[in-house]
Amino acid sequence: MVRRAIYPGSFDPITFGHLDVIERASQLCDELIIAVADNSAKHPTFSWEERIALIQESIGPRASVKVERLTGLLVDFAREKDAHLVIRGLRAVSDFEFEFQMALMNRRLHPDLETVFLTPKEDCTFISSRIVKEVARLGGDVRQFVPPIVADCLHKKSFPQP
Amino acid sequence: MVRRAIYPGSFDPITFGHLDVIERASQLCDELIIAVADNSAKHPTFSWEERIALIQESIGPRASVKVERLTGLLVDFAREKDAHLVIRGLRAVSDFEFEFQMALMNRRLHPDLETVFLTPKEDCTFISSRIVKEVARLGGDVRQFVPPIVADCLHKKSFPQP
Amino acid sequence: MVRRAIYPGSFDPITFGHLDVIERASQLCDELIIAVADNSAKHPTFSWEERIALIQESIGPRASVKVERLTGLLVDFAREKDAHLVIRGLRAVSDFEFEFQMALMNRRLHPDLETVFLTPKEDCTFISSRIVKEVARLGGDVRQFVPPIVADCLHKKSFPQP
Amino acid sequence: MVRRAIYPGSFDPITFGHLDVIERASQLCDELIIAVADNSAKHPTFSWEERIALIQESIGPRASVKVERLTGLLVDFAREKDAHLVIRGLRAVSDFEFEFQMALMNRRLHPDLETVFLTPKEDCTFISSRIVKEVARLGGDVRQFVPPIVADCLHKKSFPQP
Amino acid sequence: MVRRAIYPGSFDPITFGHLDVIERASQLCDELIIAVADNSAKHPTFSWEERIALIQESIGPRASVKVERLTGLLVDFAREKDAHLVIRGLRAVSDFEFEFQMALMNRRLHPDLETVFLTPKEDCTFISSRIVKEVARLGGDVRQFVPPIVADCLHKKSFPQP
Amino acid sequence: MVRRAIYPGSFDPITFGHLDVIERASQLCDELIIAVADNSAKHPTFSWEERIALIQESIGPRASVKVERLTGLLVDFAREKDAHLVIRGLRAVSDFEFEFQMALMNRRLHPDLETVFLTPKEDCTFISSRIVKEVARLGGDVRQFVPPIVADCLHKKSFPQP
Numbered sequence: 001m002v003r004r005a006i007y008p009g010s011f012d013p014i015t016f017g018h019l020d021v022i023e024r025a026s027q028l029c030d031e032l033i034i035a036v037a038d039n040s041a042k043h044p045t046f047s048w049e050e051r052i053a054l055i056q057e058s059i060g061p062r063a064s065v066k067v068e069r070l071t072g073l074l075v076d077f078a079r080e081k082d083a084h085l086v087i088r089g090l091r092a093v094s095d096f097e098f099e100f101q102m103a104l105m106n107r108r109l110h111p112d113l114e115t116v117f118l119t120p121k122e123d124c125t126f127i128s129s130r131i132v133k134e135v136a137r138l139g140g141d142v143r144q145f146v147p148p149i150v151a152d153c154l155h156k157k158s159f160p161q162p
Numbered sequence: 163m164v165r166r167a168i169y170p171g172s173f174d175p176i177t178f179g180h181l182d183v184i185e186r187a188s189q190l191c192d193e194l195i196i197a198v199a200d201n202s203a204k205h206p207t208f209s210w211e212e213r214i215a216l217i218q219e220s221i222g223p224r225a226s227v228k229v230e231r232l233t234g235l236l237v238d239f240a241r242e243k244d245a246h247l248v249i250r251g252l253r254a255v256s257d258f259e260f261e262f263q264m265a266l267m268n269r270r271l272h273p274d275l276e277t278v279f280l281t282p283k284e285d286c287t288f289i290s291s292r293i294v295k296e297v298a299r300l301g302g303d304v305r306q307f308v309p310p311i312v313a314d315c316l317h318k319k320s321f322p323q324p
Numbered sequence: 325m326v327r328r329a330i331y332p333g334s335f336d337p338i339t340f341g342h343l344d345v346i347e348r349a350s351q352l353c354d355e356l357i358i359a360v361a362d363n364s365a366k367h368p369t370f371s372w373e374e375r376i377a378l379i380q381e382s383i384g385p386r387a388s389v390k391v392e393r394l395t396g397l398l399v400d401f402a403r404e405k406d407a408h409l410v411i412r413g414l415r416a417v418s419d420f421e422f423e424f425q426m427a428l429m430n431r432r433l434h435p436d437l438e439t440v441f442l443t444p445k446e447d448c449t450f451i452s453s454r455i456v457k458e459v460a461r462l463g464g465d466v467r468q469f470v471p472p473i474v475a476d477c478l479h480k481k482s483f484p485q486p
Numbered sequence: 487m488v489r490r491a492i493y494p495g496s497f498d499p500i501t502f503g504h505l506d507v508i509e510r511a512s513q514l515c516d517e518l519i520i521a522v523a524d525n526s527a528k529h530p531t532f533s534w535e536e537r538i539a540l541i542q543e544s545i546g547p548r549a550s551v552k553v554e555r556l557t558g559l560l561v562d563f564a565r566e567k568d569a570h571l572v573i574r575g576l577r578a579v580s581d582f583e584f585e586f587q588m589a590l591m592n593r594r595l596h597p598d599l600e601t602v603f604l605t606p607k608e609d610c611t612f613i614s615s616r617i618v619k620e621v622a623r624l625g626g627d628v629r630q631f632v633p634p635i636v637a638d639c640l641h642k643k644s645f646p647q648p
Numbered sequence: 649m650v651r652r653a654i655y656p657g658s659f660d661p662i663t664f665g666h667l668d669v670i671e672r673a674s675q676l677c678d679e680l681i682i683a684v685a686d687n688s689a690k691h692p693t694f695s696w697e698e699r700i701a702l703i704q705e706s707i708g709p710r711a712s713v714k715v716e717r718l719t720g721l722l723v724d725f726a727r728e729k730d731a732h733l734v735i736r737g738l739r740a741v742s743d744f745e746f747e748f749q750m751a752l753m754n755r756r757l758h759p760d761l762e763t764v765f766l767t768p769k770e771d772c773t774f775i776s777s778r779i780v781k782e783v784a785r786l787g788g789d790v791r792q793f794v795p796p797i798v799a800d801c802l803h804k805k806s807f808p809q810p
Numbered sequence: 811m812v813r814r815a816i817y818p819g820s821f822d823p824i825t826f827g828h829l830d831v832i833e834r835a836s837q838l839c840d841e842l843i844i845a846v847a848d849n850s851a852k853h854p855t856f857s858w859e860e861r862i863a864l865i866q867e868s869i870g871p872r873a874s875v876k877v878e879r880l881t882g883l884l885v886d887f888a889r890e891k892d893a894h895l896v897i898r899g900l901r902a903v904s905d906f907e908f909e910f911q912m913a914l915m916n917r918r919l920h921p922d923l924e925t926v927f928l929t930p931k932e933d934c935t936f937i938s939s940r941i942v943k944e945v946a947r948l949g950g951d952v953r954q955f956v957p958p959i960v961a962d963c964l965h966k967k968s969f970p971q972p
Contacts, residue, residue: 024600027570028514073300084513090586090603100576103605104288109302114510117576117603119589122932126752138721140757186438189408190352235786246351252424252441262414265443266774271788276348279414279441281427284608397624428612433626446770450914462883464919559948590936595950672924675894676838732837738910738927748900751929762834765900765927767913 005029005085005116008074011036012044013150014055015132017124021089022059024118033081035070045133045157058147075110086115091125167191167247167278170236173198174206175312176217177294179286183251184221186280195243197232207295207319220309237272248277253287329353329409329440332398334361336368337474338379339456341448345413346383348442357405359394369457369481382471399434410439415449491515491571491602494560496523498530499636500541501618503610507575508545510604519567521556531619531643544633561596572601577611653677653733653764656722659684660692661798662703663780665772669737670707672766681729683718693781693805706795723758734763739773815839815895815926818884820847822854823960824865825942827934831899832869834928843891845880855943855967868957885920896925901935 007025011018011034025032034055038048046054048069055067070077074086086106088099103115132145136154143151169187173180173196187194196217200210208216210231217229232239236248248268250261265277294307298316305313331349335342335358349356358379362372370378372393379391394401398410410430412423427439456469460478467475493511497504497520511518520541524534532540534555541553556563560572572592574585589601618631622640629637655673659666659682673680682703686696694702696717703715718725722734734754736747751763780793784802791799817835821828821844835842844865848858856864858879865877880887884896896916898909913925942955946964953961 027600028602073297073302075302076300100605101288101290101293104608105293105297107605108288108306109297114513115605116514117605119586119593119601119603122590122935125932125935126749126756128749131749131753135721135753135757138724140721140723144756189438190440235783235788237788238786262443263774263776263779266446267779267783269443270774270792271783276351277443278352279443281424281431281439281441284428284611287608287611397621397626399626400624425612425614425617429617429621432612432630433621446773449770449773450911450918452911455911455915459883459915459919462886464883464885468918559945559950561950562948587936587938587941591941591945594936594954595945675924676926748929752932755929762837763929764838765929767910767917767925767927770914 002031003029003085004031004033004081004083005087006033006035006074006078006081006083007087008035008037008070008077010039010042010044010129011051011055012129013046013051013132013146013153014058015124015127015129015146015150016144017089017091017120017127019058019147020120020124021087021118022065024120025087026064028087028116029085030064032065032087033083034065034067035074035077036067037070046153050153054147054150054153057149073109075106075113078110078113084112084114086113088115088117089120090117091120091128164193165191165247166193166195166243166245167249168195168197168236168240168243168245169249170197170199170232170239172201172204172206172291173213173217174291175208175213175294175308175315176220177286177289177291177308177312178306179251179253179282179289181220181309182282182286183249183280184227186282187249188226190249190278191247192226194227194249195245196227196229197236197239198229199232208315212315216309216312216315219311235271237268237275240272240275246274246276248275250277250279251282252279253282253290326355327353327409328355328357328405328407329411330357330359330398330402330405330407331411332359332361332394332401334363334366334368334453335375335379336366336453337370337375337456337470337477338382339448339451339453339470339474340468341413341415341444341451342379343382343471344444344448345411345442346389348444349411350388352411352440353409354388356389356411357407358389358391359398359401360391361394370477374477378471378474378477381473397433399430399437402434402437408436408438410437412439412441413444414441415444415452488517489515489571490517490519490567490569491573492519492521492560492564492567492569493573494521494523494556494563496525496528496530496615497537497541498528498615499532499537499618499632499639500544501610501613501615501632501636502630503575503577503606503613505544505633506606506610507573507604508551510606511573512550514573514602515571516550518551518573519569520551520553521560521563522553523556532639536639540633540636540639543635559595561592561599564596564599570598570600572599574601574603575606576603577606577614650679651677651733652679652681652729652731653735654681654683654722654726654729654731655735656683656685656718656725658687658690658692658777659699659703660777661694661699661780661794661801662706663772663775663777663794663798664792665737665739665768665775667706667795668768668772669735669766670713672768673735674712676735676764677733678712680713680735681731682713682715683722683725684715685718694801698801702795702798702801705797721757723754723761726758726761732760732762734761736763736765737768738765739768739776812841813839813895814841814843814891814893815897816843816845816884816888816891816893817897818845818847818880818887820849820852820854820939821861821865822852822939823856823861823942823956823963824868825934825937825939825956825960826954827899827901827930827937828865829868829957830930830934831897831928832875834930835897836874838897838926839895840874842875842897843893844875844877845884845887846877847880856963860963864957864960864963867959883919885916885923888920888923894922894924896923898925898927899930900927901930901938 036048036051052067106113127145132142136142137158198210198213214229268275289307294304298304299320360372360375376391430437451469456466460466461482522534522537538553592599613631618628622628623644653673684696684699700715754761775793780790784790785806846858846861862877916923937955942952946952947968
């Protein structure tokens with residue numbers, strides 16, 4: 001039986017923290033689907049097409065990792081893909097509580113879907129997409145937090161050329 | 163002396179978690195006033211009239227429970243109603259800190275108003291109005307989290323008929 | 325129907341934080357039983373007789389407040405006393421988690437026993453019996469944290485006369 | 487390649503919370519080793535032999551689950567068993583912080599050892615070996631928290647026959 | 649060498665909690681720069697000019713305390729001012745986690761910039777600009793939480809004269 | 811005026827986490843006193859003489875850093891040394907709550923004593939004396955967590971030669 005896992009998130013944009021979780025998650029399953037949530041209510045900085053492209057550029061071609069758009073409920077997506085694992089990274093207590101509630105909610109909606117939490121590298125614990133975007137917007141150098149292609153795109157978003 | 167308590171909240175919409183707190187709170191006082199906050203800055207999904215109606219439908223007629231609109235400060239409302247207890251449900255650490263600050267603030271504004279915290283049933287700890295609305299918006303079945311009338315209304319809000 | 329509440333604890337010894345909770349709890353019920361846990365495994369500083377005496381001296385005679393020894397399970401004690409409320413003070417997040425687990429456990433053992441949490445005055449949030457004993461042991465003045473009779477007893481325990 | 491995971495703990499004694507984690511962990515790997523920590527400094531209630539026996543009785547014979555004694559470092563045990571996953575259950579924020587530190591420490595001692603966290607069923611979140619032992623010691627009925635064989639042993643420890 | 653510290657924040661508007669931190673911070677350094685973040689994305693209630701004026705009125709003229717506008721990255725501002733300390737007040741666990749992430753991020757961007765955390769007076773722990781604005785908007789008296797000049801301005805914002 | 815700070819702790823034994831805090835604290839003051847708590851009730855692994863010697867070996871001779879024994883109340887020690895700053899490292903939420911209570915307690919006992927919190931390097935956040943001793947006791951290599959001299963002493967304590 002193929003062990004298939006889903007790593008859902010906004011990835012707006014992908015950071016070294018996400019990439020670290022992706023590496024670790026790959027060891028846990030035979031196939032990993034990175035599910036890019038397309039939630040219009042959240043007004044992402046990057047469109048879902050841009051976010052998928054940035055992930056694909058960042059991880060390079062890999063047979064066992066797919067990147068897909070997620071528009072509906074995670075539990076429906078998991079059923080459709082025949083995946084039984086959800087991967088989430090845990091960095092802090094505040095993460096933990098929200099993630100815990102989501103895991104219990106998803107289990108209620110889909111009892112066979114198991115959420116597993118992974119701990120990113122300690123030098124990624126303070127990296128979040130939100131904080132990286134804020135640093136980039138104010139002219140800071142974000143190349144130690146995101147891949148070069150993402151740093152370039154953040155710079156262009158923040159300081160558009162005429 | 164009549165022991166009168168207020169259970170304030172947005173109730174946007176009411177969930178089984180709220181209903182569990184209402185049952186528990188009813189045991190603590192002679193009269194319970196459910197105070198539906200009408201805070202235009204929060205852009206609720208349901209109008210205050212709808213939220214009050216959904217609560218009334220969900221709890222049925224009861225002599226000792228009233229549902230009212232709350233437009234001003236909770237402490238002023240409590241003085242007006244001659245109520246000396248405020249009821250709040252606590253589900254998680256993040257709840258706790260905010261509630262703790264509110265309780266201390268309200269005590270400063272009205273020293274005789276006591277906030278008491280109740281713990282909902284463990285199978286309600288992950289239910290919040292926000293998460294239930296998100297599940298409904300994405301087409302999920304929310305009937306295990308809210309009363310049938312609320313599930314219907316959420317479905318109609320999410321998928322309006324032409 | 326008489327509303328009877330239990331405020332259980334070690335009270336080793338009673339502090340101004342406990343006294344503040346007792347005042348608040350008295351407003352919630354017709355009769356309050358302060359239940360002094362006599363748990364030999366915890367090696368208390370004061371015997372249960374001393375702890376009960378210190379509480380009684382500190383609160384003075386009151387018709388509606390009783391102080392009793394608690395040797396068994398809290399839920400059995402509540403059944404025996406026909407009490408349906410348990411009072412607990414909440415000072416901090418770490419309190420909250422442990423208290424939350426105890427409340428859920430007690431509810432499982434006795435479904436009609438409701439735990440309500442109260443918030444002590446903000447200038448009591450950092451007072452605990454443990455920290456007060458440590459200050460007294462090192463010769464500090466603890467009269468701003470405990471009643472005079474308790475301060476005296478702590479001083480005598482810390483610096484026994486020959 | 488065989489995916490082998492270790493679920494370390496004191497299991498003093500095993501509870502329904504542990505059993506729930508064992509079921510979930512079994513889905514994540516081909517072989518699960520339950521590692522019973524034999525740390526003399528902790529003065530367990532049950533000897534390591536008793537704890538292993540209680541686990542084996544509780545889970546019954548299973549080809550893919552082994553129960554072993556753990557005397558040294560977890561990372562050394564993992565190397566010896568050629569296991570690359572460590573399983574831990576997360577119930578609360580206070581768990582989370584300690585577990586997080588242990589996971590980072592173990593990663594430093596053995597970079598290829600990944601700790602994954604699972605969430606037990608919501609009706610197990612308040613069950614811990616410590617609290618169950620306390621309830622049993624005071625004469626409470628613990629059969630809703632532990633398997634019958636464990637409840638019997640706890641009763642015998644608490645109320646030894648002459 | 650002059651010890652120069654920066655206390656950054658929104659100060660929208662300044663409260664007694666901020667003023668308490670300013671007093672404490674003044675003892676730690678020879679010169680304190682209060683840096684008023686002008687982040688257009690946050691839609692402050694008061695303009696940065698108003699916020700600076702309210703701070704200056706509240707603290708009065710002082711040789712060792714300056715109030716300045718902060719438009720870019722805090723680390724760039726610190727380099728420009730030759731300041732090596734950042735001051736932050738910590739009231740609650742939720743504060744702590746965010747502040748911790750910011751401190752680690754700023755250290756990565758500027759290794760010689762040290763963030764030090766101070767604890768405000770216990771009767772300020774529940775005061776935040778956000779909660780004070782909410783109380784004022786609903787007609788409450790906020791003079792125990794902010795200086796008189798700030799209370800007046802909040803009243804005028806909330807109930808503009810025709 | 812000389813700015814004198816105290817960094818109190820058990821230092822049983824000193825770790826790279828403590829050393830990182832010492833470096834940071836040195837930048838905040840003219841003179842730093844490392845105060846080694848000699849609390850017989852805590853049954854330290856190393857005597858206070860050993861703990862002081864290990865700190866002195868680890869930091870080497872420095873004019874501005876002293877290491878002293880602390881036997882009484884921290885606030886009395888601070889008065890005696892004419893020090894007005896207390897330094898504490900903050901690694902996690904659980905640290906934070908306890909430290910917060912201690913800071914408020916110390917402020918009550920000595921209003922002019924200010925506690926300042928520093929954040930250690932992110933790769934020290936999971937290092938504690940307790941966990942390092944446990945690793946050493948089980949035969950693990952602790953040289954990435956403590957100075958060589960401390961690692962040697964831990965090894966000798968754990969595996970005494972005949």
